[in-house]
């Protein structure tokens with residue numbers, strides 16, 4: 001499989017009145033063509049910051065402090081804003097966590113589609129743009145695309161706005177689709193339709209997708225690989241079929257166990273990581289971990305890769321034996 | 331008598347070209363201390379129902395009573411005062427919080443509008459009390475930015491609660507939050523509900539949280555209720571084909587367990603939904619001749635004490651066969667009956 005995106009040792013800080021916040025630390029992952037990568041982890045662990053850093057959309061005060069992100073061989077972090085803008089939309093589509101944030105409140109939706117299309121595909125007429133937009137909206141399950149196109153953002157329901165943004169992000173058939181919580185406002189049947197659409201785009205067109213979500217069922221059913229984040233770092237990664245059936249990191253185990261109906265084993269104790277103004281010392285999860293020992297809070301855990309394949313677990317106490325013969329049957 | 335009583339609420343939007351019938355006559359009641367969940371298709375009118383009840387949008391027809399107050403007939407200048415009694419919490423916590431204001435000032439805002447007579451000290455005390463209720467008593471001096479999504483959402487809740495409302499619309503209050511934070515927020519909501527006897531209208535796409543927080547549930551499709559009644563009854567034995575479709579969407583976290591196919595037909599061309607008949611007939615897998623010709627109304631099903639209503643004309647035929655009936659006290663985490671392998 002050809003690698004389309006390779007992020008290595010990505011770190012992001014956000015400058016706040018109380019100091020420099022270490023929001024993403026040393027995150028690495030790679031994404032192949034035709035592949036869907038899930039990103040999971042609790043609220044505030046840095047999922048949005050990670051994916052937004054790739055396309056230069058960090059919040060004010062945010063900056064990449066280290067690492068590289070090679071997109072088809074081009075380092076995204078070395079791009080000027082203008083060339084990054086050209087890549088975004090055309091080669092990389094983005095669905096933001098808050099869809100209304102991506103829509104202009106005072107322009108009709110049709111006009112916004114047209115601006116987007118023409119920015120990257122000059123010379124298309126109004127009617128051509130409208131018919132492309134209509135097609136894209138129908139594919140996301142919007143029954144009355146014309147009404148949506150003639151209207152404004154405030155006339156849309158939450159789930160309709162989300163689908164408009166998905167239609168915009170996919171309309172130019174980008175090679176990489178980054179979607180940050182793309183289906184939170186959708187009912188389960190439309191969610192299914194939209195995810196199937198995105199999966200087909202990836203599979204049939206040999207595109208790639210990063211899917212940030214807190215819905216573990218979505219990851220289980222629609223992603224090939226997954227990275228599990230905790231407090232700005234990746235604690236576990238690998239194929240979904242392996243990570244979700246035999247989670248190794250105590251945090252991943254707790255996360256999966258907390259799913260109503262699907263969970264087995266010990267759930268997570270309440271609480272969350274503190275805000276970090278310094279680089280991590282030991283394992284960030286130690287205060288909540290039932291397996292933790294003194295070592296865990298002083299020494300950063302190693303990244304264990306001996307589980308085979310591209311599986312990585314960042315923990316002092318990975319039970320390698322159990323994991324090897326516990327490999328999934330299929 | 332129920333605290334909130336809504337009858338035949340109706341709203342058609344006229345934006346641009348065609349009229350959009352967002353809410354086509356819905357009726358429901360909510361007692362004090364109880365929660366009615368509103369679930370259904372995206373764009374089916376759930377948020378509009380919430381806004382109509384709060385008079386954030388004007389209804390075309392219908393009646394809304396909160397206690398003794400006839401909400402829809404209030405003159406505009408009294409609506410504002412009435413808002414103290416009825417509040418709303420939105421989905422995206424961060425969007426509704428001003429990043430330049432301290433948490434204490436954000437939470438105090440409704441008091442500044444609605445209770446101008448308070449002294450500074452009284453106001454400060456009220457803010458402290460309500461932050462205490464949502465478990466954020468030490469956060470008054472912070473700014474919303476550095477806070478987690480769950481904390482931000484609890485601030486939204488604190489702001490909604492500070493005027494001591496008796497009814498709150500919760501419009502997807504946890505859908506942008508992860509599971510552990512969701513649980514936290516739902517806990518806070520249940521606790522304050524219990525303490526103050528609040529009535530909630532809980533709009534959500536997440537059946538798991540609906541089962542957790544709601545007493546009753548109404549399922550919406552194209553501006554109408556398809557089915558309404560107690561949560562346990564409807565989730566264990568959905569009778570309307572749209573409810574069944576909605577419940578067939580469950581995705582397992584075990585990647586080896588492929589999702590069940592959705593119980594929906596691809597939209598049938600040539601069905602004109604402006605003609606009388608069931609509004610779900612273009613997609614229904616159980617459609618029959620009797621489904622076209624007359625508009626459907628809700629009819630009672632099952633035990634009359636339960637106040638359960640369904641719209642589908644074929645709901646009797648679609649009742650589960652006796653040996654399919656889930657055991658009483660069915661496991662609420664269990665997928666609905668027609669999803670189980672037989």
Ligand SMILES: Nc1ncnc2c1ncn2[C@@H]1O[C@H](COP(=O)(O)OP(=O)(O)OP(=O)(O)O)[C@@H](O)[C@H]1O
Nearest residue numbers: 023042043044045046047048049059475476477479
């Ligand atoms: N503008 C900002 N100023 C200060 N801190 C910020 C800012 N934006 C984000 N943060 C902090 O950075 C951390 C990571 O935020 P991010 O939005 O990436 O998390 P997330 O994993 O996407 O969470 P969620 O699941 O809630 O969307 C959080 O702790 C957040 O409080």
Ligand SMILES: Nc1ncnc2c1ncn2[C@@H]1O[C@H](COP(=O)(O)OP(=O)(O)OP(=O)(O)O)[C@@H](O)[C@H]1O
Nearest residue numbers: 155157158159343345352372373374375376377378
């Ligand atoms: N201000 C408005 N002007 C015109 N149409 C509107 C307006 N507000 C809502 N609508 C339309 O009314 C219908 C119902 O919208 P509503 O927001 O109530 O749906 P919803 O059930 O809350 O959906 P979601 O689950 O996606 O949030 C939609 O078709 C929407 O486009």
Ligand code: SF4
Nearest residue numbers: 608611614621642643
């Ligand atoms: S009335 Fe007919 S079309 Fe409508 S839900 Fe029932 S069976 Fe389906």
Ligand SMILES: [Mg+2]
Nearest residue numbers: 047048049097
């Ligand atoms: Mg996020």
Ligand SMILES: [Mg+2]
Nearest residue numbers: 157158376377
């Ligand atoms: Mg809504």
